[in-house]
Amino acid sequence: MYVxxxxxGGFSVFNKEHKRVANxxxxxxxxxxxxxxxxxTGEKPLANISTSPDGxxxxxDLLGDDPHFYLNGQVHDYAEVFDIADRGSVRxxxxxxxxxxxxGLILASGAYNPAVVGVIAGAGDSRSGIVMGxxxxxxTDLPVAxxxxxxxxxxxxxxxxxxxxxxxxxxxxxxxxxxxxxxxLTGTVVxxxxxxxxxxxxxSEGEGLIRMLxxxx
Numbered sequence: 001m002y003v004x005x006x007x008x009g010g011f012s013v014f015n016k017e018h019k020r021v022a023n024x025x026x027x028x029x030x031x032x033x034x035x036x037x038x039x040x041t042g043e044k045p046l047a048n049i050s051t052s053p054d055g056x057x058x059x060x061d062l063l064g065d066d067p068h069f070y071l072n073g074q075v076h077d078y079a080e081v082f083d084i085a086d087r088g089s090v091r092x093x094x095x096x097x098x099x100x101x102x103x104g105l106i107l108a109s110g111a112y113n114p115a116v117v118g119v120i121a122g123a124g125d126s127r128s129g130i131v132m133g134x135x136x137x138x139x140t141d142l143p144v145a146x147x148x149x150x151x152x153x154x155x156x157x158x159x160x161x162x163x164x165x166x167x168x169x170x171x172x173x174x175x176x177x178x179x180x181x182x183x184x185l186t187g188t189v190v191x192x193x194x195x196x197x198x199x200x201x202x203x204s205e206g207e208g209l210i211r212m213l214x215x216x217x
Contacts, residue, residue, distance in 0.1 A: 156199025
C-alpha cells in the first residue's frame with residue numbers, strides 16, 4: 001500500500017521475486033475520476049475504471065500501446081439482453097425471433113423464419129463470459145448469445161445434422177434444424193453445428209441439445 005502527499009494513493013502488486021509488476025491507484029494527474037491500473041513503473045496508465053460525469057453508469061477503458069481484454073475460465077459465449085414479449089416456453093437453448101410488432105422476443109416458429117434473432121444462452125454446461133445490456137425493469141435473464149459457442153435445441157426435421165451444417169428455425173417453436181434449402185438460408189441462419197445429431201434422441205420431446213457456433217447470417 002502506498003499514499004503520496006500530492007493526492008495519489010493505491011497499492012502495488014509484486015511477483016514472487018518481489019518485483020513490482022503493477023500499480024493500482026487514483027491519480028491526481030488525471031482529469032477523470034476512478035481507479036487506474038499503471039505499468040510497473042507506476043507512471044503510465046494501462047486501464048481505468050470510472051463512472052460517467054453524471055454518476056449514473058460505469059465503464060472500463062483499456063489504455064496503452066496494445067490494449068487487450070482477456071476472459072479465462074469455463075465461459076463459452078458473450079450475450080446480449082433483449083426485451084422478451086412472451087416468455088411462455090422460452091428457456092436456455094431455445095431459438096428466438098422478434099415478434100411481428102417489434103416489441104420483443106418470442107419462440108421462433110416456422111422453418112427458415114427470417115425474423116430469427118438467435119439462441120438463448122445458458123443451456124447445457126455453457127456459460128456467458130460477458131452479458132451486455134438490461135431491461136427497464138432491471139432484469140437481465142435469458143440473454144441471446146451473440147458470439148462464441150452455445151448449446152441449441154435441435155430436431156431432425158431437416159434431416160440428420162452433421163458437424164458444419166448451418167442451422168435454422170424449424171416447424172417446432174424454439175427448436176433448430178439443419179438448413180438444407182440453400183435458397184432460403186440468407187437471413188435465417190442462427191449458427192453452425194459443432195456436434196452431430198441423428199434424431200436418435202431418448203427425450204420424449206423428440207429433440208436434442210447440441211453445441212453450435214453462433215453465426216447469424
